[in-house]
Amino acid sequence: MGIKKLGYSALEMLIVIGxxxxxxxxxxxxxxxNLRAQSKVLILQEVKRNGDNALGAMTTIIKQYGRSLHSxxxxxxxxxxxxNDNPNFNDGRIYIKDVNGNWFSFYVxxxxxxxxSSQTGSVDLTNDKVSISSFALTCTRTSEFSPPLVSISFIxxxxxxxxxxxxxxxxxxxxxxxxxTY
Amino acid sequence: xxxxxxxxxxxxxxxxxxxxISILSLIFLATVFVTTSSLQKAQYNQNKIKASRFSxxxxxxxxxxxxxxxxxxxxxxxxxxxxxxxxxxxxxxxxGIGSCSASYGLEDRFLRQATLVGTGSQVKISVIVQxxxxxxxxxxxxxxxFSLWE
Numbered sequence: 001m002g003i004k005k006l007g008y009s010a011l012e013m014l015i016v017i018g019x020x021x022x023x024x025x026x027x028x029x030x031x032x033x034n035l036r037a038q039s040k041v042l043i044l045q046e047v048k049r050n051g052d053n054a055l056g057a058m059t060t061i062i063k064q065y066g067r068s069l070h071s072x073x074x075x076x077x078x079x080x081x082x083x084n085d086n087p088n089f090n091d092g093r094i095y096i097k098d099v100n101g102n103w104f105s106f107y108v109x110x111x112x113x114x115x116x117s118s119q120t121g122s123v124d125l126t127n128d129k130v131s132i133s134s135f136a137l138t139c140t141r142t143s144e145f146s147p148p149l150v151s152i153s154f155i156x157x158x159x160x161x162x163x164x165x166x167x168x169x170x171x172x173x174x175x176x177x178x179x180x181t182y
Numbered sequence: 183x184x185x186x187x188x189x190x191x192x193x194x195x196x197x198x199x200x201x202x203i204s205i206l207s208l209i210f211l212a213t214v215f216v217t218t219s220s221l222q223k224a225q226y227n228q229n230k231i232k233a234s235r236f237s238x239x240x241x242x243x244x245x246x247x248x249x250x251x252x253x254x255x256x257x258x259x260x261x262x263x264x265x266x267x268x269x270x271x272x273x274x275x276x277x278g279i280g281s282c283s284a285s286y287g288l289e290d291r292f293l294r295q296a297t298l299v300g301t302g303s304q305v306k307i308s309v310i311v312q313x314x315x316x317x318x319x320x321x322x323x324x325x326x327x328f329s330l331w332e
């Protein structure tokens with residue numbers, strides 16, 4: 001009578017390998033979806049941090065130091081905008097004169113919001129990870145006795161180009177400020 | 183005793199197999215549990231960041247409305263219990279008076295409504311952003327007061 005069979009049969013091996021081949025992809029899928037979710041949170045956080053910072057900085061500076069609005073530099077009374085004669089301005093860059101007669105301005109430079117002033121030069125308010133679009137700084141004057149109203153709006157989104165719509169982090173920002181020291 | 187070395191004792195015993203499989207399945211279960219709870223937390227964090235942005239966005243927009251014309255702004259408000267508005271659209275504009283009544287229409291996930299209380303020179307604004315997740319409802323409340331300073 002022959003030798004008793006040792007080891008595993010082909011069927012046993014097939015079942016074991018089959019189970020492993022089901023489990024391993026499932027584990028990897030969980031792991032990578034987790035990783036992606038975490039990175040999305042990080043990106044969203046970064047976009048929000050940058051947007052909040054830029055909006056906060058702009059509103060505070062305009063509110064505290066803005067005295068009059070101009071369409072060109074140097075800020076003269078001839079190029080002043082949002083006055084009684086010229087109550088609306090939404091076409092181009094606004095230069096804001098401060099209480100000391102110096103000027104500052106906000107504009108988009110390579111998808112980043114930059115703050116430029118006659119004293120300190122240009123400083124970026126957002127970083128490379130976030131790209132700014134639809135940036136608009138406009139002003140209106142509602143009545144003869146009220147100070148000019150500056151509207152700020154922009155869209156902050158992540159810089160990395162992704163085709164997946166659900167991975168895109170985009171946040172809208174908009175507010176209006178009145179010059180206090182007018 | 184000639185056949186002893188070919189007896190059944192050579193392979194792995196049933197007990198050993200059971201112990202091995204139970205340890206392995208415990209490890210798998212733990213991994214799955216940790217991963218899914220981490221995924222849920224990530225989802226919650228993401229929604230929370232968005233919800234707080236939505237509430238801040240509405241407050242900033244309200245501030246803009248208030249700065250533009252106080253009289254028009256204060257006309258939107260009323261004495262206690264105040265007027266409630268539902269801002270479930272991404273581009274903000276004044277809707278008709280009325281609460282969202284459990285419609286999560288903002289990005290198909292969030293509910294955003296504001297209650298304006300007060301007439302005269304001070305208006306109290308309570309913004310809430312709410313969303314549902316798994317079986318919980320989360321709320322981000324933001325309260326602020328606008329007053330006429332001119």
